[in-house]
Amino acid sequence: MTIKTIAAALVMGCGLCTAADSLSIQLFRTLAKETEGNMAFSPQGVENVLRTLKKYSAGDTAAELKALPMGKAPAFNINVKQADALFVANNLPLVPGVKDAVSVNFGQSEKAAQTINDWCSTHTNGLIKKLVQADDFSELTAFVATNAIYMKEKWQFPFDPNDSFPGEFTTANGKTVPANMMSCTAKFPAAKGEDWVAIALPYAATAPKGETCYFIAISPTEDIRQFATTLTDKKYSAIINRIAYTGEKTKVIMPSFTVDGSTLNLNNALKAAGLKKIFSYADFSRLTTSQTDLYLSAVLQKCYVKVEEQGTEAAAATAAIANYRSIPHIRTVVLDRPFIWVIGSLSANSTPLFMGIVEQP
Numbered sequence: 001m002t003i004k005t006i007a008a009a010l011v012m013g014c015g016l017c018t019a020a021d022s023l024s025i026q027l028f029r030t031l032a033k034e035t036e037g038n039m040a041f042s043p044q045g046v047e048n049v050l051r052t053l054k055k056y057s058a059g060d061t062a063a064e065l066k067a068l069p070m071g072k073a074p075a076f077n078i079n080v081k082q083a084d085a086l087f088v089a090n091n092l093p094l095v096p097g098v099k100d101a102v103s104v105n106f107g108q109s110e111k112a113a114q115t116i117n118d119w120c121s122t123h124t125n126g127l128i129k130k131l132v133q134a135d136d137f138s139e140l141t142a143f144v145a146t147n148a149i150y151m152k153e154k155w156q157f158p159f160d161p162n163d164s165f166p167g168e169f170t171t172a173n174g175k176t177v178p179a180n181m182m183s184c185t186a187k188f189p190a191a192k193g194e195d196w197v198a199i200a201l202p203y204a205a206t207a208p209k210g211e212t213c214y215f216i217a218i219s220p221t222e223d224i225r226q227f228a229t230t231l232t233d234k235k236y237s238a239i240i241n242r243i244a245y246t247g248e249k250t251k252v253i254m255p256s257f258t259v260d261g262s263t264l265n266l267n268n269a270l271k272a273a274g275l276k277k278i279f280s281y282a283d284f285s286r287l288t289t290s291q292t293d294l295y296l297s298a299v300l301q302k303c304y305v306k307v308e309e310q311g312t313e314a315a316a317a318t319a320a321i322a323n324y325r326s327i328p329h330i331r332t333v334v335l336d337r338p339f340i341w342v343i344g345s346l347s348a349n350s351t352p353l354f355m356g357i358v359e360q361p
Helices: 023-034 043-055 059-066 109-123 224-229 233-244 267-272
Strands: 080-089 101-104 141-154 165-170 176-188 190-192 196-202 214-220 248-255 257-260 294-307 311-324 339-343 354-358
Touching (some): 023 043, 023 224, 043 059, 043 080, 043 294, 043 311, 101 109, 109 311, 165 248, 176 196, 196 233, 214 224
Antiparallel strands (some): 190 196, 339 354
């Protein structure tokens, strides 16, 4: 079986056919409508951040997050590094027991953005250097939940650079552009449907055990956006099932490519998937004792993907930003007149250790 050209479309995550399509597929459809040109996003990165939000949510917010059709992250036989962090406003009163929260002064927005971007860069091997910017934060920012994913893996069947050649790639608008075309022949799972051709390129196992990880390319025979914006779990599962049990000698020719995407705002995609109330009102009472109303202001993500002869390097950083509806009310006591001071217990009948008066500091 020979596949001459595969328009590489990275599709991460899948789910079984349920009443509602999986969150991965729903987000993919919406982003395919909203974006132009190359697009990359990490469903697992989004779901990891949403799980952090769910951990600290209650009431309607918890119910809304629980209702999302999130999938189960498989344990792959490759090494994928992931990290989560919670950056909280330095004046946010936390529920006792909340650990590992990083205190940030979001009023100093430049410094706050740099702190989060430095964390993203550290946990994506320097590939995601700027996820957020100063304008994303203010004194109204309560907390930011973040996730980072990084992988760098070799192919099980590497492309020989000597077999690569200068070729042409036909774009979505019918124009041809020069591309470095890679070529490899091996036993690849591949299949052809009525309106698509697909192939799965396995990565070399670098972990002692786990599920095989593949780069899955699905090339529609017609318009890519029409195919992407109408993709369902049922169709995606049908494609996966068709190729999963095949593995004959196949020659694949595909371009090397790099997608260094801009920061995506996932609000509309998440609203379309059913997450709506949280963007107007959110109950995070398992995180903070603050009585001030909160809401989710933005879910942002930036991805980097590089596919070449040796393998794939990919990274994603995701941030969910929660804001106050109004500046939290903070009581102020100004001791600018003479005052009595006491060092002791708040029990009225106990004897203080020290007492005194300050008439002049």
